[in-house]
Amino acid sequence: MASGTPVITTPLGNEGIEALAGEEIIICDKPDEFVNKTLLLTSDNYLYEKISRNGRRFIEEKFDWRNISNELEKVYQIAVLK
Numbered sequence: 852m853a854s855g856t857p858v859i860t861t862p863l864g865n866e867g868i869e870a871l872a873g874e875e876i877i878i879c880d881k882p883d884e885f886v887n888k889t890l891l892l893t894s895d896n897y898l899y900e901k902i903s904r905n906g907r908r909f910i911e912e913k914f915d916w917r918n919i920s921n922e923l924e925k926v927y928q929i930a931v932l933k
Contacts, residue, residue: 852870852875852876852906852907852909852910853907853910853911853914854907855903855904855906855907856903856906857876857877857892857899857902857903857906858870858876858877858902858906859876859877859878859879859885859888859889859892860876860877860878860879861878861879861880862878862880864878865878868913868914870906870909871905871909874901874902874905875902875905875906875908875909876902876906876909877892877902
């Protein structure tokens with residue numbers, strides 16, 4: 852996702868990141884779903900670009916080290932004040 856490549860995964864693969872299905876990531880349970888969604892993704896340029904763009908933006912917003920370090924610094928400041 853960070854490289855701008857659309858991701859198709861299982862619900863387990865999305866655990867912990869909680870990307871929005873159909874908007875930032877594609878989630879499938881069964882092998883035939885993976886095949887169908889892969890074919891759809893490769894034949895639908897709009898969907899490919901949408902998932903690519905939204906997935907990358909999602910990762911940048913939630914998992915960028917600058918954002919993470921800013922949040923961590925807030926936690927440290929609270930801890931120091933107690």
